[in-house]
Amino acid sequence: MKKNWKKVLVGTLCLVGFLLLLVKGNQFEKVSLISTEGQSYEKAVVTKITKDNLAEDGNRYGTQEVRVQVKSGAYAGEEFDAVNPSGSLFGMENCEVGSRVIVIVSSTDDNAVVTVYSKDRTMAIYLFVLFFCLVICIIGGKKGVKAIASLAFTGVCIVYLMFPLMYRGISPIGITIVVVILSTLLTLWLLGGVSKKTVSAVVGTVSGVVVAAVAAVVFGKAAGITGYNVSDIETLNYVAQNTHIKIGQLLFSGIIIAALGATMDVGMSIASTIQELHERSPQLGTKELFVSGIRVGRDMMGTMANTLIFAYVGGSLSTLVVNYAYNLSYNQLINSYVIGTEIMQGLSGTLGVVLTVPITAAVAAVLIGKKKIVKEPLMQDIYDGADDYEEPETDGEYGEDV
Template sequence: MNLKKWFVRWGIPVVLLAAFVIFTVYINQVDKVALVNREGQTFEKGVVTEILQDNLQPNGTRVGEQRVLVRLTTGVRAGQELETTSASGFLFGAGCTVGMRVVVMQSVAGDSTITSIYSQDREWVIYAFAAAYLVVLCLVGGKQGIKGALGLVFTFFCILFVYLPLVYRGLSPFWVSVFICVITTLVTMYLIGGPTRKTLVATGGTVAGVVIAGISATIFSMATGITGWNVSDIESLLTLASTSGVQVGGLLFSGLLISSLGAVMDVAMSIGSAIAEIHAQNPALSRGELFKAGMHVGRDMMGTDSNTLILAFAGGSISMLVLDYAYSLPYQQIINSNNIGIAIMQGLSGSFGIVLAVPVTVALAVALYTWKRPNRAETAPAEDASRQTR
């Protein structure tokens, strides 16, 4: 690899990455308005050493609170054993057993300490599962799996350290999500495909599909009256909107773009790779024939990928659907509820993006792979006339 190719392959990306890191550090210099006063309150880790009073009933349920002894392992009381309580709720507390690692909500004021069990300590289990997934991805996928893992880590990084600070600063959540989709798609596709036309095709098709999903959601919103203000946690979001510059109404649609990114990226890269292979095997194909071959590949993918987001959002709403069924709610109440409308909008709009990304990606691939090449149908009459003169 000569110096020019090395610079194109690695030099330019490294420079752009350095500029992106500087940009990320800058936007994270933000002062947050405190929504809740947490002075003196911390969450510390500990280990249950003794059950002083259990709340387990003969039928296996828990009523009231447990009184337990916990040895704290972090915080100002690290190494001390404190008596605390654990509620029997499903959202907070834990069914403590001796040896269980827990997270303790602790409030310290002088010599006085008030504690309660917040939850079981799940941190390292989460890290272990995430690491196991990345290891399996790399082992099964080989070199491409490693690149995919790097792309996944970069995407997660962008959501936490780019999307959230920019939205908190008052920028449009919709356009911030478009920016995130473009950046993560470029990086992921570049890692997988390198500086090739296939990468450019997949990136263009992905961005087009995501924007189409956003436009579809906007049209659905205008027609149905469902907006980002109709979400279930709007009360907490209103408090956030009143104390910061966050544009709460756009969060719903920005989330839709990010959630559809993975499925659209899969479609665009698959089609780009397929057309690249078809063109490599038969460079003599006309633009029309290459477009038709690409659409055949895309139509086969539509049958399964069009269901991806609909089933994903339906799965996320399954608890609500079970409750609606159990309460025998009238059909008109269910179909016109905000929650159902939002789930339908997310599923259908994302699927619009997937389906319409197919012809856009195919057209872009045909244009790039046959760039500056005369169409066979256009040159055929001239070739026939040439043969006749000979």
């Protein structure tokens, strides 16, 4: 009971401290980069198509004119005539009666101009997230619930801790490493509890992420690639001029976050494997446990390396296809900032994952290898010892032991 109360007390203090940090970190005013006065994004339903833009060839050109009933905000319940641009990135491709949309309401004095912004995807997103959580909880049981909790905690850390502190001028790389440590501690604690296995996995995961960050910075300096060579640098420069965000470090912070999941997976797997080996064969020494961890890790390196490389390729597939279509020369392609950045991200993240294996194996072999396994007596041992059992000598009327 005392141990439970101590755990509850420590957990409560940590939670209160974390919440106070979130509140303190978000107590600031953002600089207004664009004017949104009199403009709001509201939910609406299309009630009528007043002018369609469907051509005879079956394609849509220009804009579509519709009537919508606003469902939220100051104009809830009112109907307005709206314009639907029908673009690929702006507006809805084809509005129909009953379509749920998001509209931009621009109001001045008593007048309001309404434009269709996009399809209302809120319900689809909520249902998909709910389905995702249910599948993980059903298949993973309690572990699945803990995984969802750790994922939510990481999201809160990124949105309400990392972003605000970056906005206030804190080093993006430094605060990202702090968030990685917090996320790793909570996630692995929920999955493995307070144990030597968890400590080993935490040390290996954090070390792997730091290795990925260092490798990216070193490669970036050698190849002349910085955070100012990204495609949206003009927008970032405008943001940097009006805020304290150090945009040059954002690229490397992204590499750290991207490598976290894979390194955590490898770290926990290696630590769990070494603990299981030790419990099954307690006679194995530190060296044998380390070698076994390395052997298991070798099988994981290939798949995890592919995981990160494929993830980065998938994220930039459109750019790669465009480069292929333009038939760029090798020298032009390999020396472009886009390709150099993708190579830096993929290889540095993979390097962090690979080095997580020996680091976790070494720490786990040292810590877990020292754990003493108390072997419980088997029933056969009890039966064998029964033959040597002798009745104690007694004396006295009531047979008291001598």
